[in-house]
Amino acid sequence: MALSILNNIPSLAAQNQLAITGANLQKTLFRLSSGSRINTGADDAAGLAIADGLHANSTALTQSARNANDGVGQLQVADGALAQVTTLLNRAVTLATESGTSTVSDQQRVALDAEFTQIKNEIDRIGSTTTYNGTQVFTSSQQDIFLSDSNTSSHIIVGTGTLSAAGLLGGSASQTMAFGATPAAGDQFKVVDSAGASQTYTFQDAAHFTGAANQVLIDPNTSGTETAAHVLQNTMSNLVAAINGGAGAGTLYGASTAVNKDVTASAAGTSITLQATAAGNALLATTGGSITASLPTGTYATLIGSFAAGTSTSLTSATNAQAALTAINSAIQSVAGMRGTIGAGVNRLQSASTVISNQVQNLTSAEDGIRAADIAQEVANLTKYSILNQTGISSLAQANQMQQSVLSLLK
Numbered sequence: 001m002a003l004s005i006l007n008n009i010p011s012l013a014a015q016n017q018l019a020i021t022g023a024n025l026q027k028t029l030f031r032l033s034s035g036s037r038i039n040t041g042a043d044d045a046a047g048l049a050i051a052d053g054l055h056a057n058s059t060a061l062t063q064s065a066r067n068a069n070d071g072v073g074q075l076q077v078a079d080g081a082l083a084q085v086t087t088l089l090n091r092a093v094t095l096a097t098e099s100g101t102s103t104v105s106d107q108q109r110v111a112l113d114a115e116f117t118q119i120k121n122e123i124d125r126i127g128s129t130t131t132y133n134g135t136q137v138f139t140s141s142q143q144d145i146f147l148s149d150s151n152t153s154s155h156i157i158v159g160t161g162t163l164s165a166a167g168l169l170g171g172s173a174s175q176t177m178a179f180g181a182t183p184a185a186g187d188q189f190k191v192v193d194s195a196g197a198s199q200t201y202t203f204q205d206a207a208h209f210t211g212a213a214n215q216v217l218i219d220p221n222t223s224g225t226e227t228a229a230h231v232l233q234n235t236m237s238n239l240v241a242a243i244n245g246g247a248g249a250g251t252l253y254g255a256s257t258a259v260n261k262d263v264t265a266s267a268a269g270t271s272i273t274l275q276a277t278a279a280g281n282a283l284l285a286t287t288g289g290s291i292t293a294s295l296p297t298g299t300y301a302t303l304i305g306s307f308a309a310g311t312s313t314s315l316t317s318a319t320n321a322q323a324a325l326t327a328i329n330s331a332i333q334s335v336a337g338m339r340g341t342i343g344a345g346v347n348r349l350q351s352a353s354t355v356i357s358n359q360v361q362n363l364t365s366a367e368d369g370i371r372a373a374d375i376a377q378e379v380a381n382l383t384k385y386s387i388l389n390q391t392g393i394s395s396l397a398q399a400n401q402m403q404q405s406v407l408s409l410l411k
Helices: 009-034 045-099 106-129 165-169 228-244 278-287 318-371 375-409
Strands: 143-148 153-158 174-179 188-192 198-204 215-217 263-268 271-276 292-294 301-304
Touching: 009 375, 045 106, 045 143, 045 153, 045 318, 106 165, 106 318, 143 318, 153 228, 153 318, 165 318, 198 228, 215 228, 228 263, 228 271
Parallel strands: 198 215
Antiparallel strands: 143 153, 174 271, 174 301, 188 198, 188 292, 263 271
């Protein structure tokens, strides 16, 4: 090999290898200190994109599980309140049975009726003051539990309905209509009172909706991910809002000319319940007629129950007490039905939470396989590159000494 003093090629080669070893050693130290195989986009661009996507899905699902658990908590609060209502109604059974016998005097029945009145007042208090996270539990509004994995989303609709002594034990007229399909554009929902006066609500799709008075917007499903049941539920919520003259739920319903004076409406799943207002009940009591609600085609909805004037229950006489006992037993069955519906909602939400937790586990495992560093391999690399770094420095020192031999030729 010719001797040269212009360039030290072995030194340059040693420097290049030492730089490569230093970069690899630095990368190994990053991985060991962070526990992650991918610390920059340069480490694995495709793997980083996949891992970040999996992490986003896992994060969304973790919050979805919390949403489902929050829904379970709200329903359990409602179930606990209804359990207490059942206890109150069982006491009412005792009072009504005692008042219904001829061995009790009218004066004693007054005392029994006073306690019965307190029971009804307590049921009303439970219905109006039971809250979860500052929100009233027993309302006509549905609870939309939103679940998502950041790419797709779904909704679980749960609800408790309203709770009142009048609703359970009588005192007001109501009817429920169960809808089997979403009404078509142009269909009309009519509420006709016993005097013949009516208020008409017209369903319109997004293409024909103008926001005119008493127009009800059919849920347009703009996201394209809603189920037919969810579209129907949103549409029923809009109808309820139009009847009550309040803000639309989910989508706007249009401006109602006035709150319906005869009825108020509430939604539960794909059914709506019309409850007679004070004016509506007075009208029924005066005319002895009825308030009806219908769609002209009759193909979308099925009427459940009747819409007759209600009479409030009391224990002031043996006859009233015996009639009240029938109403109380019916109320106990109604509460049991409400608790069954709530229990079904709890089971569904808990099942969803379990499935979501399993998804989070699998997604986290998949992300870990991409992102996590192989510690055993990195420790081996650390040993290798540490030794190479030391030998590289020694080689560089030797390469720098090689040109010193040229001086011996000049002596």
